[in-house]
Amino acid sequence: LSAVVSDGIGRDELATGVSSDAAGALQKVTGVSVVGSGFVYVRGLGERYSATQLNGALIPTTEPEKRVVPLDLFPAGLIGNIKIAKTYSPDLPAEFSGGLVQLRTIEFPTQRVFNISTKTTFNTVTSFDRFLTYPGGGASDFFGFGSGARSLPSAIPSDARLFPGQFSKSALQSFGRAFSDNWQPTAIGSMRPAVDWSAAGGGTFGRFGIVGAFTFSNKPQTQNELQRYLRQGAGSPIIFTEYPEFHEYSEEARMGVILNGAVRLTPNHKLVFLNTYTHEGEKTAREFSGYDGGVDSYLSAERLRYVERSLFSTGVEGDHSFPGLRNSLVHWQFTYSNSGRNEPDLREVIRNQVPDGRYIFAASGSSGLRFFTDLNDRIYEPQADYSIPFFKGGISGLFKTGVRVTVRRRDFNARRFQFSPQNFSTLNLYLPSNDLFAASNIRPDGFQINEFTRGTDTYSAEMNIHAGYAMVDLSLGPRWRVEGGVRVEDAEQIVTTVDNRVPNATPVRAGLANRDPAPAVNVIYAISGRQNFRLSYSRTVSRPDFRELSPFDFNNVLGGFVTQGNPELQRAVINNYDARWEWFTGSNQVIAASFFAKTFTNPIEQTIVPSNDLRQTFVNAQGARNVGMELEFRRSLASFSRRLKDYAVSANFTLVDSNIEIKPE
Numbered sequence: 001l002s003a004v005v006s007d008g009i010g011r012d013e014l015a016t017g018v019s020s021d022a023a024g025a026l027q028k029v030t031g032v033s034v035v036g037s038g039f040v041y042v043r044g045l046g047e048r049y050s051a052t053q054l055n056g057a058l059i060p061t062t063e064p065e066k067r068v069v070p071l072d073l074f075p076a077g078l079i080g081n082i083k084i085a086k087t088y089s090p091d092l093p094a095e096f097s098g099g100l101v102q103l104r105t106i107e108f109p110t111q112r113v114f115n116i117s118t119k120t121t122f123n124t125v126t127s128f129d130r131f132l133t134y135p136g137g138g139a140s141d142f143f144g145f146g147s148g149a150r151s152l153p154s155a156i157p158s159d160a161r162l163f164p165g166q167f168s169k170s171a172l173q174s175f176g177r178a179f180s181d182n183w184q185p186t187a188i189g190s191m192r193p194a195v196d197w198s199a200a201g202g203g204t205f206g207r208f209g210i211v212g213a214f215t216f217s218n219k220p221q222t223q224n225e226l227q228r229y230l231r232q233g234a235g236s237p238i239i240f241t242e243y244p245e246f247h248e249y250s251e252e253a254r255m256g257v258i259l260n261g262a263v264r265l266t267p268n269h270k271l272v273f274l275n276t277y278t279h280e281g282e283k284t285a286r287e288f289s290g291y292d293g294g295v296d297s298y299l300s301a302e303r304l305r306y307v308e309r310s311l312f313s314t315g316v317e318g319d320h321s322f323p324g325l326r327n328s329l330v331h332w333q334f335t336y337s338n339s340g341r342n343e344p345d346l347r348e349v350i351r352n353q354v355p356d357g358r359y360i361f362a363a364s365g366s367s368g369l370r371f372f373t374d375l376n377d378r379i380y381e382p383q384a385d386y387s388i389p390f391f392k393g394g395i396s397g398l399f400k401t402g403v404r405v406t407v408r409r410r411d412f413n414a415r416r417f418q419f420s421p422q423n424f425s426t427l428n429l430y431l432p433s434n435d436l437f438a439a440s441n442i443r444p445d446g447f448q449i450n451e452f453t454r455g456t457d458t459y460s461a462e463m464n465i466h467a468g469y470a471m472v473d474l475s476l477g478p479r480w481r482v483e484g485g486v487r488v489e490d491a492e493q494i495v496t497t498v499d500n501r502v503p504n505a506t507p508v509r510a511g512l513a514n515r516d517p518a519p520a521v522n523v524i525y526a527i528s529g530r531q532n533f534r535l536s537y538s539r540t541v542s543r544p545d546f547r548e549l550s551p552f553d554f555n556n557v558l559g560g561f562v563t564q565g566n567p568e569l570q571r572a573v574i575n576n577y578d579a580r581w582e583w584f585t586g587s588n589q590v591i592a593a594s595f596f597a598k599t600f601t602n603p604i605e606q607t608i609v610p611s612n613d614l615r616q617t618f619v620n621a622q623g624a625r626n627v628g629m630e631l632e633f634r635r636s637l638a639s640f641s642r643r644l645k646d647y648a649v650s651a652n653f654t655l656v657d658s659n660i661e662i663k664p665e
Helices: 011-016 022-026 169-178
Strands: 006-009 032-035 039-042 050-054 079-085 099-105 113-121 131-133 186-188 194-205 208-232 237-266 269-292 297-322 328-353 359-361 369-392 395-421 447-451 458-476 480-497 508-526 531-542 553-555 562-564 572-586 589-601 604-608 615-620 623-636 648-661
Touching: 011 079, 022 032, 022 079, 022 099, 039 050, 039 099, 131 237, 131 269, 169 447
Parallel strands: 050 099, 562 615
Antiparallel strands: 006 079, 032 039, 079 099, 113 194, 131 186, 194 208, 208 237, 237 269, 269 297, 297 328, 328 359, 328 369, 369 395, 395 447, 395 458, 458 480, 480 508, 508 531, 531 572, 553 562, 572 589, 589 623, 604 615, 623 648
């Protein structure tokens, strides 16, 4: 029985469910919502207040403006179980308040097994219908490894911006012609269905154990929308922008591999080697047309985008028991994780409608764009725990202490280019995009490439957390159990922004350093053999993200708001209170009710900055609170009929009320 309030999904539920990844599986968990590309909201709190561990170690994110890794990156076939800790214990990292998502890869089988499976799925909107695709990667695109074919041309200098005065017109012509002339989606008359392959196997061989798994899927999808944006009028909302023809065609290729091994050195000493790799490549072709209130014109646009995301985690851990030292236990672990996100050569063309109904190239905004980004995030995490049981009279328990060091490093780089017409009279701006940007039109009096990469598009960041804790888990007679202790975390964050295309540029650094105690108490009272009542209190923190601390402005990767960092940000402190009643009516059956309350000091919030452009920043609010309740019911149908033993009914309900108190001006 876990001392903390938690919910989980086991291997059997993952294997029999319809979810293809961890994000989909977690949608069934009480109090959990999955937003966007697999970002978890727990008890009404966003990804700022959550964290993710894989096999007991924190993992870095693949997204430049998100704090946690999107869970759709983890295929369900690789996962043994998922647990969400909703309350805190001193042996866990202190930087979460909503929930800590703990993923474990598949376990070592007790018998030698090898399974292969394949499936295909059909979509009535996509399969065997017309489809638009983004060509350019060849056969590699099918497997999600097409970024190399779209990388920045080798002729483009890495240490200088492309703009007139820096380079001659003939040099800019050569640079412009180095980019591929591939701007338009390519039509497919009949799109294939989705495919999914997987294999898993392993076994125990004397003192050795091994388990491996491979999954691959490729899923095309068509999304047709009517997009409408409203603004408040004099009395009622009015349509500001409307795109009645908005079509996006995506192909998502996802691969996952694990290879884990274990060796039992002696009956009391064991080593485990854990290796996980996931990779996803997604290419999208988008077309839309309609009225845009921002430019007060009818327009059309076409965009090609390719994104690769990957995560590699490798680690070794040891478990050692010492019967001669009062049955003490030592667990140690070292994990290295590396995540990456590569978005090579996003390209977009926007056109305005003229009175005769034709569409002409719009020489403004992001029209003629070529955009490249690359993110690399690493975490090195050694940790060690020592525990020793004790018995005295009617009291038994476990004393536990440990240390953990989290060293995180991030590098981010982006480059922005745009093809701009220099002489409108020499160009036919009505031509299809591939003809419009043909090599013959890339010339000093035609289209010229310019670079508008910002100085803040390149930065490096680091975070170092040194943590230690001590705790005790007491059993006070047959009904009471108390777990309590304290963790202390020393954390330092540094963000370094430097324009590496300006000679002798001076780096600008922003940072934050704090020492935070994080105490916790969890109390469990056993009402009966199957019913428990829980109470808990804890104090946790939430630190700013790297870019939020930077003193510079930056665009949210592409378009939208200009975001202004705030080097004066402080970390937020959260006090967490929980109460829960639970009744386990049978195997995998439960009825539960929970109440929770959280108070925040210096919560970090986004706010709009009054300005002529779309601009936002981050500030510390004065305070906030989050209060709510959860109800959960899960019942097997086997009690009605043995034929229904593989079926169950489950339901959950969450109600959350939140309030933020803004600091007075």
